[in-house]
Amino acid sequence: MPQHPAGRRPEPVEGFVEAVLAVVADIPSGSVATYGDVAAVLGSRGARAVGQVMARYGSDAPWWRVVRAGGRPPTGHAATARRHYDDEGTPLVAASDDDGYRIVLAACRWRP
């Protein structure tokens, strides 16, 4: 058989990936969680692993609700994420860095 099911990207074992996406889906609009927080809910400390999942499978999830410790938006997505924050009313503060702003974790960090 000549080929794999047409045009379908090979899906990894759904376990960690699905778990991460499920947690992200639980973050309420207007709130956020850090990569480390998401990992912690899964009983893991793999903040980077969570980032990997978001980068690869998070395109259809509310990925902007997962931010870096320190309140900075996902690397390389500050502009796109900001539209969502503005839309959801997520509290932000102006910043001088390239992101231009920073999420106020003290006010909207999600706690499971």
Place this chain on the structure above:
DNA sequence: CATTTGACTGCGT
């Protein structure tokens, strides 16, 4: 199966 990679984090210089 070994190595590399990355939308991370915290601590030290």
Place this chain on the structure above:
DNA sequence: AACGCAGCCAAAT
């Protein structure tokens, strides 16, 4: 405060 570095974990190659 900028920069480097080591620790961490799962997926990708």
